[in-house]
Amino acid sequence: MAIVNLTNAFLRSIKPPLEGRAEYWDELTPGLCLRVTTSGKATWSFRYRPKGGAGFQRITLGSLIDLPLAEARDRARRHRTTIADGGDPQRHRKANREAAKNILTFDALAERYLQEYAKPRKASWKNDVGYLKRPRAKLGNKPAAAVTRRDVIDLLDGIKVDAPVSANRTQTVLVTMFNWAVEGELLEASPISGLKKRAQEQAKDRTLSDDEIRVLWHTLTTTTDVSHDVAQALRFLLLVGQRPGEVAGAAQAELIALDRPKEARWEIPAARMKGRKAHVVPLGSQAVAILQDVLKQRKIDGDGISVFASKFASRSTLARHSLSQGLKRVIDRLQAEDNDRAHAQSLKDHPPTPHDLRRTVGTGMARLGIPREDRKAVLAHVEGDVHGIHYDRYERLREKRIALGAWERHLSSVIDMREDDRGVVPIRRRSV
Missing domain, CATH: 3.30.160.390 (Integrase, DNA-binding domain)
Structure with missing residues (x-):
C-alpha cells in the first residue's frame, strides 16, 4: 500500500x-x-x-x-x-437513495443533472437542454426510479422516425444522466445500461481533398452569400482545426502577442472547451492575418469583445450554428471555373460541415507525418484516463507550433495553385 x-x-x-x-x-x-x-x-x-x-x-x-x-x-x-x-457515509448515502426514489421525478432529475453536472462541466451543456426536452415532456412527472427500459426505447424510437441522429444524441445524454444519478446514489441502476444505439448513423469520416479545399477557400474569399466574419471564421477554422463553437465564440481577450510571430497564440479558457481544460493554439502568419483583418472592423465598430462578430444585436460573437448555416449556404450556391467544376460538384454532392473542416486539418497533419501525440495536442483530444486529465496548458506548445506551421505551409501551397491544361500554375493570392 x-x-x-x-x-x-x-x-x-x-x-x-x-x-x-x-x-x-x-x-x-x-x-x-x-x-x-x-x-x-x-x-x-x-x-x-x-x-x-x-x-x-x-x-x-x-x-x-x-x-x-x-x-x-x-x-x-x-x-x-x-x-x-x-x-456512516455508506448508510447516509443509501438513505438518500431511498428518499430520492419516492420523491425524485424524471423532470427533477433532469434539472439536477443540468445544473449540477452538465452546466459546470460541459461547454456544450445547452445541447443537453435541447436533447432532454422531449424526454422531460413525456416522462417528466414519472418517478425517476420508475422509468423503465421500455419507456426509454419507446421514446427514442419515436424520435428516430424523423430524426435518427437526434435520437442517438438524446440517448447519449440520457445514458450520461442516468449514470450520474447512479454514481450520486440517486438511483440504484440505470434503466438503459448497455442499450445499443437505436438508429444507424453514417460514419463520420468526411474530409476535404486538396482540390476541394482550394475551391472552398477561394469561394470564401469572394463570396457575398455570407457575412465577411462567417467566411473568415470558416477559413480560420481550416487553418487551426479547432472546434466550430470554439472558433465562433472567440474573444479578443484570448488572443495573445499577434504582433510577435514566434509567440502569437490563442488561449481558449477552460469554460469554452469541450473538455473543460484550457487550451493554447499557436498561430501562424495566415491565421494572424485573418484575425487582424476582422479586428480592424471590430475597432471601427467599437467592439472590444468579439473576434468574429454576429450580425444580431442579441449577441456579440458568432453562434456555432452560424458557421454550419453559412457553410451550407456557400456550398449550395457554389460556382467554379471550368477546371474546378468537378471539385465544386464533389462539395455539393457531399457537403461538408464545419466539423468536417476540423477533421480535415487532423487528417491533413497525419498525411504530413505529424506524430499522433502532436496532432492530439493541437486538436485538444484528451484521453479519459489517468494521463489525459491533469496537464499543463503549455505542454507541447513547441510541437503544436511546428505541427500547425507545417499544415499552414501545406495549405498555402494548395490555395495558391490551380490545375489547367498546361499543368499546375500559380494564381494571385488574394489578401485577407
Missing part, C-alpha cells in the same frame, strides 16, 4: 499497472485512495471505520476524469466529519 503526498504532478506521472490494480493513498487526507487499473481507469475511494463498527468500509467518490484532487480531498474530509459526528 503506497502512501504518498498526492499532487497533480504526481498524478500525471502515474502509469497503469501491468496487472491487477495499483492503489495510491493520500498522505494528507487519511482514507483517501486512488485506484488505477491496467486500462488506465482511475477512481477515487474513501476507506473508513464507522464508530462502533467491526471492520473497514469503502465508499466510491468518483473517477479522476470527473473529480480533481482538491475536490476528492474535500469529499473525503466531509465524510470524516460525518464519521466523527457518529454517522
Whole structure:
C-alpha cells in the first residue's frame, strides 16, 4: 500500500499497472485512495471505520476524469466529519437513495443533472437542454426510479422516425444522466445500461481533398452569400482545426502577442472547451492575418469583445450554428471555373460541415507525418484516463507550433495553385 503526498504532478506521472490494480493513498487526507487499473481507469475511494463498527468500509467518490484532487480531498474530509459526528457515509448515502426514489421525478432529475453536472462541466451543456426536452415532456412527472427500459426505447424510437441522429444524441445524454444519478446514489441502476444505439448513423469520416479545399477557400474569399466574419471564421477554422463553437465564440481577450510571430497564440479558457481544460493554439502568419483583418472592423465598430462578430444585436460573437448555416449556404450556391467544376460538384454532392473542416486539418497533419501525440495536442483530444486529465496548458506548445506551421505551409501551397491544361500554375493570392 503506497502512501504518498498526492499532487497533480504526481498524478500525471502515474502509469497503469501491468496487472491487477495499483492503489495510491493520500498522505494528507487519511482514507483517501486512488485506484488505477491496467486500462488506465482511475477512481477515487474513501476507506473508513464507522464508530462502533467491526471492520473497514469503502465508499466510491468518483473517477479522476470527473473529480480533481482538491475536490476528492474535500469529499473525503466531509465524510470524516460525518464519521466523527457518529454517522456512516455508506448508510447516509443509501438513505438518500431511498428518499430520492419516492420523491425524485424524471423532470427533477433532469434539472439536477443540468445544473449540477452538465452546466459546470460541459461547454456544450445547452445541447443537453435541447436533447432532454422531449424526454422531460413525456416522462417528466414519472418517478425517476420508475422509468423503465421500455419507456426509454419507446421514446427514442419515436424520435428516430424523423430524426435518427437526434435520437442517438438524446440517448447519449440520457445514458450520461442516468449514470450520474447512479454514481450520486440517486438511483440504484440505470434503466438503459448497455442499450445499443437505436438508429444507424453514417460514419463520420468526411474530409476535404486538396482540390476541394482550394475551391472552398477561394469561394470564401469572394463570396457575398455570407457575412465577411462567417467566411473568415470558416477559413480560420481550416487553418487551426479547432472546434466550430470554439472558433465562433472567440474573444479578443484570448488572443495573445499577434504582433510577435514566434509567440502569437490563442488561449481558449477552460469554460469554452469541450473538455473543460484550457487550451493554447499557436498561430501562424495566415491565421494572424485573418484575425487582424476582422479586428480592424471590430475597432471601427467599437467592439472590444468579439473576434468574429454576429450580425444580431442579441449577441456579440458568432453562434456555432452560424458557421454550419453559412457553410451550407456557400456550398449550395457554389460556382467554379471550368477546371474546378468537378471539385465544386464533389462539395455539393457531399457537403461538408464545419466539423468536417476540423477533421480535415487532423487528417491533413497525419498525411504530413505529424506524430499522433502532436496532432492530439493541437486538436485538444484528451484521453479519459489517468494521463489525459491533469496537464499543463503549455505542454507541447513547441510541437503544436511546428505541427500547425507545417499544415499552414501545406495549405498555402494548395490555395495558391490551380490545375489547367498546361499543368499546375500559380494564381494571385488574394489578401485577407
